[in-house]
Amino acid sequence: MGFQIKSGVIPKAQKVILYGVEGIGKTTFASQFPNPLFIDTEDSSLYLNVKRFDKPTSWTMLLQEVDFVKQTRPCRTLIIDTMDWGEDLAKKHLMAQNHWQAIDSTGYGTRYVALADEIGKLLNSLSEVIELGINVVITAHAWLRKKEEPDEMGAYDRYELKLEKKTAPLVKEWADMVLFANYKTTIITDDKTNSKKATGGQRVMYTTHRPSWDAKNRLGLQDELPFDYSQIAQAFEAATNIQTQQVTQTAETQDIPLPSVPEETPEDQGDPVLETAPAPEYKENIPAVIPQDVADLMKINQVTVEEVMQIIYQGGFMPKDTPIGNIPTDLWGYLATNWDKALGLLNSKIRK
Template sequence: MEIISGKIEKAKKCVLYGPEGIGKSSLAAQFPKPIFIDTEGSTTELNVDRLPKPSSWTMLNQQVDWVKQQAGRFKTLVIDTIDWAEMLCIESVCSQHNKKGIEDFGYGNGYVYTKEEFGRFLNKLSDVIDAGVNVVLSAHSQIVKFEQPDEMGAYDRYQLKLGKKTSSQTAPLVKEWADMVLFINYKTYSVATDDKGKKNKGQGGVRTIYTTHHPAWDAKNRHGLPDELPLDYASIAHIFNSSASVPTQTQSAPPPPPVQEPINQPPVQQEAAPPSNNVGNTQGAESNLNPAIPKSLRDLMQQYSVSEEEIQVVVNDKGYYPMGTPIVNYDPGFIEGVLVAAWPQVYGMVENFRKTLPF
């Protein structure tokens, strides 16, 4: 057995969460060479590099795969926000099982499927970490009632906003996965009452980063940070500047050559991956696609330069719809549950069709 001693320098996994508008995205924009996947379209006022807003869970996964291949170009992947990404995950799970909502599964099975799918997504983000790219997940906060098993009564506390019911499934996964969970909020210095002693008013409002667990919020770090920090990237810069673009490695193993890194990609993803410059720039793949085609499918078709006729050929070959049936006439559940959810296989069949065409 190989014994590995001492600290291992690697990229970092960080979660930033807090109320809306407090400055999570602005803080994430100061991390080393960030590239944003803006799931909710809230970074339009920031001068940052970003990928197009993902319109499907499949598109989001493809964007993460692309960022992994750009390890030398970017040093931080920011997903803003992870709770909006979770909504894409839920939509995908429902489409794959032909359900209208997560509650339609019964017996809580929908939440179990979501947890499993979300766990696979976190594993994909860990692959990005292994490539030497920091991963920052921003999230909104929510106030929930919390009751400790050994105490009487419940009290309010801040937690990750990953759904009221799915929080018991996906929120723990995210917190366990992360190296740091930083809670950002306005610090209230005191609570004052009016002259009659009836109305309470909070005094203060300095934006603060909380780095350790507290009964009123979730937080953690593995770097010995103070319990409270001002909302300033300089307070945590030393953690990320020392680890950016350091691929995970053991002391006895040299870092793998960059040209070998794509070999670690799963065969199915490699086969279905578009040229690397397409994911980051869908405008170059614009075509005469019918704008009435659902956006989740249209975005993938544009990224991979797939025409409507090629989709019709694949669908006809599998016996779903006759050749020539417009995509807009396909059942929405078929589009989301088959064409979008199984896009790597669909694109693989498109490539096989292209090989039969005369040059």
Template sequence: MKIISGKIAKAQKVVIYGPEGIGKSTLASQFPKPLFIDTEGSTNNMDLQRLETPSSLEMLLQQIEWVKQNKPCQTLVIDTADWTERLVIQYVCDRGNKDSITKFGYGEGYIQLEEKFGKLLNLLSDLIEIGINVVVTAHAKLTKFEQPDEMGAYDRYELKLGNKTTAKTASLLKEWADMVLFCNYKTLVVATDDKGTKFKGQGGKRVMYTTHHPAWDAKNRHNLPEELDMDYKEIAFIFENVPVQETSVEVPVANTPDTKPKEETKPVKEPEEEKPKQESLDFNTIPKDADETIVYPPEEEKSATPVAFQLPKSIPKNLRDLMEGGLVSEEEIQKVVAQRGYFPIDTPIQNYPEDFVNGVLVGAWKQVYKMIQDLRATYNTPFN
């Protein structure tokens, strides 16, 4: 056994929250080489690098996985946590064929939300292991708080993560983070009379708080002062010695669509063992999670694809985004759907019911895409 002493330079998990308009996104944009996943579309007027606004949780997970494989940045920014939570809630509702998370019995919807949100944080933690900082921004809200051992209640700022869900997703996010920074306006109060009985606000500045206070949640593991100016320079030293990873990664040959059929032809029993997994793709019995990682075609292969690969705008956007990521054609979706006996093969995707698109095709996209890959392997072509 080896004993390791001293500090270890490592990428950081940072949560920045505060009232709207305080400058959370601007502060996050000052981190080393940031790449934004703007879940609420609020950075359109900022000059920065971003991925497309995810239209579903599956698309968001694909974007994080792409960052993990390709390492295009030193900091990944999720802006914001509360809008990301909406994607998770939508995923849980679509998968359970419910129009609201409150429609699940005995709090089952909130349990699934907590599980899925936790797995999202685990995927973000994988980026920390390869040297990519993760910054999550969030809005703040004022709530009444009453301590069990004290009389009376008082106002305090908390993460704006749902109402009934706050005790689950907010606590998960705070525990996951290495730093929780609360940003707010600090108003300077001056006396207006000689006796000091009347006061007025005069000016102010933006600050960030780094430690816990009865009026807000905050923490850090770097012995920071309790209050700092809202400027990245105040915490820049924390990220100076983080090991920088290579900005590109070689995709294993075995994972590319062109060579996958060769792998599957060797073991004869392998396709037979996968059939039960495909049969489990059913609207009411969708597996809660699939651990397999979706491997999309490399970027150079996408750029070499003819411009003719254009999906109709009539296809729902959340499904169309996923199809574009894997270069999945409309005909491939129709074949898979007809293969499972849902609709005739000539039924246009835009005629599929909304709950079928959201609950089956988007909600179980990993299984759907796996079936499409198997279909491509059968015809021995990368794209059918």
């Protein structure tokens, strides 16, 4: 048999989870990865001079933005900021799709399983981004949870990803690197009075697992480092030294029209990215009666108001003479959560 045996380190794009306490600077840190492009779910990057998609207003929109990156490769690092807000979009998607009032443990946790399945779909899609040589950085908030141990350790506080219990393990296991950022407090003892005082507040990141937090890395990083990208830059670049193939792709080769992406800033020049056609300008005025999540999907996919009404009529959801103002809210929610089916109807029966 003609098997090949290779040796040595093989560079590859990295899957990074960056989580930490509120306000420590996760977004700024993420913006320093090579040629980043943000999917900003909570407007955290607005004060930074970075490339970003429009803020996703639905789970479907977020998935379409990831698909756009796979189709066009417009960056070296894709950043989802933050995962916990992205998880909220997935929850709203499932609630609208299944007419649930909440994501809870009803039915022996079947709703949490459905949520984990949606997050799994996103992670699978992001793995395909990795296969193209594009790094993926996912940021998340941290929260303290009480950890119960059956042995002599008893209970103690532990920092974890601010995600549901079935979601967090999926995200951690998916990643090559998990970095935890926190403020390090130093306790100073006064020799005269024997009193103790907390001081410092230095921002640090932890790169390896401890009972009080999750962290890991495969780059041989020190256990604790100042919270600054320069501390990992050399090791990260060495691990991801990939020559990305450049292929020109235009809107005609896409299944969906291209979302708009801001032009590259001068410091991005020289990074290997693909040339993409500009998104067609959406000129139609969408009535305020159409919810924002549906309106955003219409803009991305160049769907007119008349076409979305034809989807409703020809799909048999409402009589043909129904005014747009009389379309029920739950029907708009159904369209948003089943947007792929709506596009299928549009392209097969309406856009002939």
